[in-house]
Amino acid sequence: MRSATELLRELNSVDESPGIEAKRASAAGKSVLETVIAFANEPALGGGYLLLGVERAGPGQAYHAVGVTDPDKLQSDLASQCASQRNQPLRPRMRVESIDGRAVLVVFVAEVALGDKPVYLRATGLPRGAFRRIGSTDQRCTDDDLWALRRIDEPQPGFDAKVVEDCSLDELDPDAVAEYRRLRRLVNPQAEELGYSDDDLLEALLAARRVGGVLKPTVAGVLLFGRPLTLRRLFPTAEVSYVRVVGTEWVADPERRFAATLDVRKGALLAFRQIAAAIEDDLPRGFYLPPGAMQSLQEPLVPRQAFREALANAIIHRSYRFNQPTMVVRYSDRIEFINTGCSLKPVAELGRTGPAQRNPVLAAVFRDVEIAEAKGSGIRTIRRVCEAHGCPAPEFESRREAGTFVTVLRLPVIEAVIAPMPAHVPEPGDYPDQSHQPEPDSHQLPPDLLAQLPKPGTRPSRARIRELIILLCRQTPLSAAELARLLGRREQKPFVRDYLTPMVREALLTYVIPDQASHPAQRYAASHLQPAATIAAEAEQSVLRPE
Template structure:
């Protein structure tokens, strides 16, 4: 018998016909625990064929105890016995460990996928241990003092740049009153070790000399590429401080970020292709959350499709693409992140991701896309897209009226309604990944503000964007079709649409009510017979209007 499951990063098959050796069993368990957890099927061949468990491994109670005794720290596993066509299989459930686990003989292993897609256990090397501990928020690599580094490795010119950034970006003003030594200490650019002030990784990254960055943090490399079709316009790489790199890349970005001018009555607005604040936040996030123990570089790519920013190191433990907007803010490099916030270069609340999403949502553009991210890197893609003029006008009017920015949750819900046209609380929650309670509360506020209209009551209550948005876009059919069909009869809907746009045709009724042409004609004739509509034009392309 073959199992339907296949081997993967979280599924492992082990043959036990000749009794799997204790070392091989423990190695596999440790590999699962140090990666993503999973299940080990004991008594199954690599092909998925069930061959049965050896009698020495059939006691699942003693097997769990054996695993705990042979791992450091002891792993708690759950063993289950299942029978397939008369053959017993032991399923060992292994949770992902919140620390580094080793075998009792001192081996530290992890799992990875080979080029053919099958898994294997491999040693975890020292730099990978550092990376793993950072992922688990058990080690802040950026806060570590750098052995052999001295204050001479810090660049006075970069420190002047840092002070200017604090002034320009309205960082903590009190930092400007400190001496250089006090500033370094306050931002943890240096730490005292045996009476000496030693630069930290953060210090080298922010204000280190170029040769010192190459020496002590050789992974601090950044590249920017600008492509037009297949033609390479810009292709540069840097080994320099984060502060000077951000400044350099922003200059290129501004040169290749055209704007669209839009008039809203007396208001004229320039809408850039990519939101500048969102780009700054995304770039700083890449430096802030990258894994500096891994080889690789922060890469910025601007091409015909859009903007891509990648950085080495996947999402930190507990953060996924689905919960990216709602996960509790925590980073891989807390000391570096804190310094960037305090000098005003990063969003101070730690919710820079909100700014990245708002930069697209406010203009009615597609959501930022993180789907190409892997366990080894984070990949952000922002597509080129024309702004939705009527959507922008509606949001701009609201912000002018309230004097406040629209929260990202509200923007997500408005964007969802723009796509769904008409939706229930549950549908919006599924679309936005927000809880139904939060969606309900936010929709209530949006209804009060006039940005959203509510139709129906109870479980049949639905929501749609303000009728003003549809009128501004000359989409009367789109608006009326969203109104409460359960509450209004078909005839009343036809009259409502006719009144909305001045006249109505058979094809309008087909589109509005999703009926066939014969049914549409019958409904229109009934309204004419009742004197509620008059025929404006006869024939196949007949038009009807209000009497």
């Protein structure tokens, strides 16, 4: 057992830590009891020390002894409460010592055995009566935490390997199984499991297990390969939603909060493919010339590997016990990936290898097809890729009270990636008759698209003009002046007002320079998304359509 002087020296060297807590407490109050429980519960911590009768005057100042008024009574009260107020008795080791002539109490709480976890306050019950030691803080347990306390070295399968009794293999989607085979073949054409039958493959992946000789899907099997109707029946919120928000705040404009949304309820691999494509299609692009190349390439401003890894993490590490979909929210300046289930380890330890996996079967399949990185390296990959591309550092937040985990990828400043601007860029209205506007690069457009452009003297319908705008902007981002000239519109301002601005609001077009609609270098790119109402109707039809 360490001495009070040694503990105080460490506190003043590195501050409070997972294994040491300093408190002024002169009584065995609520805060002391919560720390005792947290030390007893936290996996692999080995217990921790409480140093009572010590405080510091303010942030950054040294800890010093203030003493406890009645150390004998404090020991007695703490021992009594540890024995009677918890679901099982705890026996902390305690010793009174003197620092600078003041009595302090050193308390060591040992970590309890795996089979005895969780320790909790009987009067409060589970899960809120149990606590974990997260960094230098005591945190109330969630349902996931209770599972994690018993997860270390647990021999039985986790939640995603449990058999779903009310389900049969007929409710799995052959297309989802075929998608696994396709992806696995790309990684390793000689993989042994590619020669298995579907039933044997599912069993090998732990997507199905035998119960009384009958092969039944597991939770992971349903999540990976379930038909849409199966997922709706068994896991109503096991979907991935991509939401396009106007501006930088969730409720910046309550009347026009969402530009568009895309809800995907499919097997996890199919859902990943569709949402990843939606993210990439909706991102602004930068241009670069690879070494030795003769032609420039367009790449998303957020590195492809970073957002794909963030999406994979959100799908495979979410808790499927909670009724909330996985969300990807695209603001004008960032993308947020939100999944239920807070981190099973402190945020400071993210990126380090460790045993904390919420859905090991799901994660193993994603690693098989190289969508997700190896254990513990996904966060490191996101950080490394963002740094290599000169992007803002990713942000990770575990929101324990809300029971969610959030990854934030911020878009770099657009001026940092576009080509140098000329001394003067024509402003809208500089050429009111369009006769002196620079020629758009129409020679780069496909001949069949050029043939569809309006002929002089014709007046296409409004719907046809909108359709042509999308077709043109799918080829390459274009300015308002270029679009107006290609479509034979003499007046640029009415064209922007009547077509381009409404189409941005409907998420049919996106600004290449977000949040600066009138930027002189502004261009428009086509978005694959449709208005939320249209997508919702189509999604409902697809769900109701027979398999």
